[in-house]
Amino acid sequence: MDPVNLAEITGSLAAVGYGLAAIGPGVGIGIVVGKAIEGMARQPEMTGVLRTNMFLGIAFTEALALIGVGLGFVWQG
């Protein structure tokens, strides 16, 4: 006799995984941008340098989320 499923979830596990993978970089980018804006507000004359470094920080943090996107396609199932 077949076992009875009381609760069943169907769908893409990759989507759940990506949701989890996006938490860290999301928090990270928030911190990077927040701190950069804080610095700009304190020292408006440093805005140029801070903006450049902010984009650098975003680029490195964001890489994690993007790996999450990519791996969802690598292991489809």
Place this chain on the structure above:
Amino acid sequence: MSGITVLASEGDTWSPPSLNEFFPGGIFFEGTPVEINRIHLIALLMTGLLSLFFVLAFRNPQLVPRGLQNLAEMALDLVRTFIVDEILGAEGRKYTAYLTTLFFLILTWNVTGIIPFMNMPVTATIGFPAFMALTSYVVFNVAGIRAQGFGPYLSSNLFIPGVPKVMYILLTPIEFLSTFILRPITLALRLMVNMLAGHLMLVLFFSAAWYFVFYPNSPLQPLLGIGVFGAGFAFTLFESLIIVIQAYIFTLLTAVYIAGATSAHH
């Protein structure tokens, strides 16, 4: 999931966008190594347009720029002020040509993602960003070797000064991995996956809107479709921001790598 299943049970099936989007069939020279598909055609067209724009703008340069030359000079000035001068300084002016080419090539290849009827960012296929990352890799390594010599360049990158000697067993492999192997890989992947994700989101929104409006199975679904279309439009605006930022980040990181390679202090 249930919405998709219901839609799929109708005559016209709706399927979520997949990676097949990025491997369209060949148009010319099918089956040969030089097969040209839709994406390659877009790339050739956009590269031609970009070259044409700059050739036309600087065909007969005037001291006091007017019209197209004015526009092109503003564009070139953008890269020089915000990337070259800020990161490399005055002695880095010789890299302006490479960095400017990089920026505008990536920008034109990205922007096809939101141009109607093209709807495909060329940089979402790995070959284009990988080749540009490889070029950047060669450029920053050659810049470093020229500025410091081969031995000092390697040692300044692999042996961080001011660290206990024992730590080099641990640090040197990590530095080697991050500087000489991971840099070009992340450079290429960052651009490619960003454009890929953006394109998939746009396809998702607009194809879902299309099926909600034209193949509804309840009277409320066309309304939902219009809402989804609005979301897709908003995402197109967001995508246009991403397009510029990704071109900027790729060029900025290349400039940072060149600056790091040419200065002796790590």
